[in-house]
Amino acid sequence: MIGFCIGVVFKGLTYLAVALIIYMVYKVLYKPWRFRQRYKGYANVHVSPKFIPVLGDISFFIQDIKQNRVFYDHLKDLQVEMTKKNTDLKAETIGIDPVIGIVSHKALKEVLDQSPKKIDRADIDNTDFLRRARMKMAYGCYTNSPSTNRTLNRRKSTSKLFGMNKISKHVPMILQNSQRILKEMKHQGTVDIKGIMALCLNRILMSILLGNDFETKIDATHQYLCNDGTTKQLDICNFFAKFTMDMTSESGNLLTILFPILNVTNIVNPWKRNHKNAITLKNIMQQIIARSEDKDSFWSQISQLNEFTDEEILADLMIILTAGSETSSNCFVAILYYLKKFPEVKQKLIQELEKIGITSDCDVEKMITADNLQECDYLANVVREALRIDPPLAFTLWYQAYEDTQICGVPIDKGTILRQEVVGPNNDPNDWLDPHVFEPNRHNPDSEFYKKSQQAGKIANAYSKRTFGHGARACPGALLASLELKVFTAFFLTQMEYEVEKEDLENDHIGFGIGSLFSPKLTVS
Numbered sequence: 001m002i003g004f005c006i007g008v009v010f011k012g013l014t015y016l017a018v019a020l021i022i023y024m025v026y027k028v029l030y031k032p033w034r035f036r037q038r039y040k041g042y043a044n045v046h047v048s049p050k051f052i053p054v055l056g057d058i059s060f061f062i063q064d065i066k067q068n069r070v071f072y073d074h075l076k077d078l079q080v081e082m083t084k085k086n087t088d089l090k091a092e093t094i095g096i097d098p099v100i101g102i103v104s105h106k107a108l109k110e111v112l113d114q115s116p117k118k119i120d121r122a123d124i125d126n127t128d129f130l131r132r133a134r135m136k137m138a139y140g141c142y143t144n145s146p147s148t149n150r151t152l153n154r155r156k157s158t159s160k161l162f163g164m165n166k167i168s169k170h171v172p173m174i175l176q177n178s179q180r181i182l183k184e185m186k187h188q189g190t191v192d193i194k195g196i197m198a199l200c201l202n203r204i205l206m207s208i209l210l211g212n213d214f215e216t217k218i219d220a221t222h223q224y225l226c227n228d229g230t231t232k233q234l235d236i237c238n239f240f241a242k243f244t245m246d247m248t249s250e251s252g253n254l255l256t257i258l259f260p261i262l263n264v265t266n267i268v269n270p271w272k273r274n275h276k277n278a279i280t281l282k283n284i285m286q287q288i289i290a291r292s293e294d295k296d297s298f299w300s301q302i303s304q305l306n307e308f309t310d311e312e313i314l315a316d317l318m319i320i321l322t323a324g325s326e327t328s329s330n331c332f333v334a335i336l337y338y339l340k341k342f343p344e345v346k347q348k349l350i351q352e353l354e355k356i357g358i359t360s361d362c363d364v365e366k367m368i369t370a371d372n373l374q375e376c377d378y379l380a381n382v383v384r385e386a387l388r389i390d391p392p393l394a395f396t397l398w399y400q401a402y403e404d405t406q407i408c409g410v411p412i413d414k415g416t417i418l419r420q421e422v423v424g425p426n427n428d429p430n431d432w433l434d435p436h437v438f439e440p441n442r443h444n445p446d447s448e449f450y451k452k453s454q455q456a457g458k459i460a461n462a463y464s465k466r467t468f469g470h471g472a473r474a475c476p477g478a479l480l481a482s483l484e485l486k487v488f489t490a491f492f493l494t495q496m497e498y499e500v501e502k503e504d505l506e507n508d509h510i511g512f513g514i515g516s517l518f519s520p521k522l523t524v525s
């Protein structure tokens with residue numbers, strides 16, 4: 001009897017092993033190989049020269065990191081190559097999953113013309129491989145769904161609150177948080193600027209979304225389950241920041257790429273622990289919402305509409321919190337870095353700010369106002385230039401073909417996943433003169449640099465600027481992000497002295513977009 005049972009178990013295990021091998025051969029080797037072979041036949045599609053099983057095109061990102069370059073640096077070189085060859089699309093495998101990158105202006109225009117009927121935001125929640133960490137943080141949010149009427153109404157209800165007239169009233173609160181962070185920075189001396197700015201942005205967004213009294217309505221700290229098995233007591237903003245970091249590393253976990261089922265079921269660590277932290281975070285947010293007296297918060301305004309369920313609003317606020325913190329904070333780090341690297345730009349900016357009275361000894365609350373910042377054209381162009389040269393997201397979010405279609409004559413099957421390229425086109429030497437130089441005047445049509453660019457035939461159009469995406473699902477937070485960046489720049493530039501390490505300043509392949517391992521240490525005084 002025992003022998004019989006062992007035999008059955010052995011047979012079962014053998015079948016399981018064979019099934020696993022067949023699955024791996026099909027998914028890891030055949031499917032990505034087949035995808036590459038198919039698109040190699042099209043002259044206007046870029047396919048990387050070598051087939052690398054398991055990692056696919058992720059291997060190029062890893063190579064960059066090994067060479068002390070920011071992980072998306074190779075995309076700038078690749079863009080030069082692709083433009084020369086009139087490439088419209090890129091067929092790449094992200095790990096083992098095939099993805100089409102929208103490269104040329106022509107391809108982007110064709111995609112937008114086919115949206116939302118044929119090509120639209122992917123059904124992220126219901127596509128196992130797309131439902132990676134960051135998107136999973138806000139399961140059920142509108143961002144994870146194609147553009148149905150309900151999705152668009154949800155998007156509209158929050159986007160309305162991001163209009164200039166609504167957000168400019170937040171300038172004093174953004175300033176207060178900047179002052180609080182500056183105090184913490186001065187106290188620490190040398191700071192991890194990316195981490196500390198992300199914290200600042202978290203506080204700002206929590207105030208706007210959940211209520212300006214959010215810190216007073218909950219316990220001071222909450223138990224966070226760390227990935228080394230220990231626990232930490234963290235306040236809500238540090239909780240959120242740590243959670244975002246752990247979710248980022250979860251999305252890069254090779255097992256997540258090979259077995260998306262782990263990512264969906266959350267039954268083993270680190271997925272299990274991250275999932276428990278997600279539940280804690282949601283509970284804390286629910287407590288704040290229930291207790292906040294701020295009738296002007298996004299939560300209050302949207303729930304008063306009585307159009308959406310509490311679950312829906314909470315998921316949407318969660319994705320806004322995720323989408324709006326690290327993006328803006330990383331871009332501000334890029335601004336601080338580039339101002340040190342290009343001191344003549346910093347000088348010019350300080351002169352412009354001084355002209356309207358924003359100086360080191362001014363009353364910042366009186367002088368740094370939405371109206372005054374509106375006057376600062378050079379400041380606006382500094383922000384635009386940072387967003388161009390080092391966009392926080394190297395690509396847009398995921399899109400999907402909902403019918404068989406074509407882009408620039410290339411067949412795209414129903415179900416294909418797509419995304420718009422950002423960092424390459426933003427730095428394309430075909431459109432931009434000296435794209436690696438931080439030159440705010442390239443955005444000023446009256447400047448000498450702009451005229452020189454035009455004479456050299458470098459004429460950037462809307463599709464050369466991809467930082468916030470294009471189309472009906474482009475970033476709804478662009479105005480808020482730009483305003484925050486202007487306030488931070490005006491405030492921190494005039495209220496502190498800082499030094500960036502020489503090694504970082506001399507590295508021409510550095511960048512601070514999401515996922516970058518670079519975080520310059522700043523010495524603040």
Ligand code: HEM
Pocket residue numbers: 121142143144155319320321323324325327328331391392393395396397398420466467468469470472473474475476477478480481
């Ligand atoms: C410098 C800062 C930011 C950058 C560079 C940025 C960039 C982007 C990009 C590239 C997308 C994808 C667009 C697409 O898939 O076509 C996106 C989507 C989104 N962003 Fe931003 N973003 C920033 C700040 C913000 C802020 C401050 C908020 C809100 C407070 C925000 C909220 C969102 C949301 C909700 C989406 C999803 C839109 C949808 O699915 O319809 N972002 N962002």
